Amino acid sequence: MDLQISVFLLFILFTAGHSLSCYECMSLTGSCADQKLKTCPSGSSQCLSSTSVAQAGATSAKVKVKNCAPACQSGTLNLGTVKATTSCCNTDQCNVQDAPDPSSNIPNGNKCFYCDGQSCSNIVTCLGTEDRCITATATIGGQAIVVKGCVSKSLCNDTTSVDNVQDISCCEGKLCNGAQSVSQSFLFLCCSLLSYFLLH
Template sequence: MATAYTLKCYECIPEASGTCTDTIKECPSHCAATRAIIYAGGLKLIDVNSKDCVVAEHCIEASANFGLVKTVITRKCCTSELCNTQPAPEPTKSNPNGKKCFTCDGQSCTATLNCEGDEDYCISSKLTDKLPIKSH
């Protein structure tokens, strides 16, 4: 049995070139415009906009700060017909919030990073440069 949705939203999924074309689709609850920005060394490196349907729980903003690289996602949600016409706003400048996490600078991971805005969790990750070995 097919589900009938009544809210119409714009959908715009970016292609590899970074551009996208608005189409109209039916959605269950919320329309959204989303913006993901990646900063490297304080400079904006990537800025991607998209539009789609979302559930209310996904109407959030988020950031991941790795020190040298920071990713910020902003989302503007709405619930009226074709309401997601405008792109999501650029994130506002965040101030340090008093929390700190360790960050790596080269081989050492003992430097501290000042968390900003609503950043309130520290994570640990590991990146290796080993390539898989192919046998012939």
């Protein structure tokens, strides 16, 4: 009997004191070669790894992020000029591998409208698991900003609250997110959306 109680107490001590450990890095050069192991703070139950690619004319940039997360959904997001892949897991050091490059995904036949800062009538071909179209709007400085593109269903299921964004909606079917003209910059909203999907 004493042995069972001792084993039980040891089990409680080890599990109560255990915190999730994840790799951490943020690279603007496209490589997470200098990732470090981190003990996650209380409330973080998952590790994430994300790869984002932004294209502006002939210039492109690749950003890789690894960290702890309170909640996370694996999937991809394609806003035409910005593409991102997020991989989530819930065991120690499970984010050692980089998330796949979103540009390497194969077109899946779905198409959605996307915005380029001037117009939302541009069409983007969805890749990999991007089986939904997304539309997001925000009011910044008194002006409405619209972002559209392709998204994985898993990311659509977790669109509860994004700072500075009043409306996020997903739909299923080719070009279901409609075309609309815009005349203002949408980079701020793109960054808000991207950070939401990376950190929630």
